[in-house]
Amino acid sequence: MRPDDDERDPKTSGLPPRHRVRAALAALRALYRKADAAYAPFSCPASGECCQLSVTRREPWLYLPEWLALMERTGGTVPPPRADGGCPFLDASGRRCSVYANRPFGCRTFFCARVRGPAREPIEQMAALSRQLRVLAESLAPDDAAPQPLSAWVARILI
Numbered sequence: 828m829r830p831d832d833d834e835r836d837p838k839t840s841g842l843p844p845r846h847r848v849r850a851a852l853a854a855l856r857a858l859y860r861k862a863d864a865a866y867a868p869f870s871c872p873a874s875g876e877c878c879q880l881s882v883t884r885r886e887p888w889l890y891l892p893e894w895l896a897l898m899e900r901t902g903g904t905v906p907p908p909r910a911d912g913g914c915p916f917l918d919a920s921g922r923r924c925s926v927y928a929n930r931p932f933g934c935r936t937f938f939c940a941r942v943r944g945p946a947r948e949p950i951e952q953m954a955a956l957s958r959q960l961r962v963l964a965e966s967l968a969p970d971d972a973a974p975q976p977l978s979a980w981v982a983r984i985l986i
């Protein structure tokens with residue numbers, strides 16, 4: 828047994844040992860870099876409208892490593908719900924993501940009609956990265972490997 832096999836953070840009890848979480852987050856960051864590189868030729872007006880989840884009636888679905896990356900960014904806290912129904916991770920202006928560097932895979936690939944860039948999105952590459960993300964989640968926590976909507980992850984913290 829490695830020295831830190833039993834190393835656990837009280838905020839994340841019930842999760843895999845912290846050294847495995849760290850390794851999963853490193854792999855996740857590498858995966859996110861590939862997604863960002865694939866979408867680098869694209870841009871949008873950055874209105875934040877896609878983060879108004881109650882308006883769009885869509886929300887990102889996250890695997891456990893993605894949720895842990897968000898919690899790493901916020902120190903394990905979830906901002907309070909927004910009155911406008913937007914994602915709780917929006918900043919006070921309601922236009923900018925407060926966890927941008929750690930935002931989920933779905934937020935890196937969510938496109939609206941106003942996107943500008945090449946005619947064709949890198950669909951096959953994103954499908955391959957999505958499969959890698961699932962494998963990563965399964966390797967970290969086989970019993971908690973299914974993706975869940977952002978609101979469900981938030982509810983798990985707030986219960």
Ligand code: SF4
Pocket residue numbers: 877878887914915916917923924925926927930931934
């Ligand atoms: S995590 Fe960030 S990018 Fe994703 S919906 Fe929330 S505010 Fe928008």
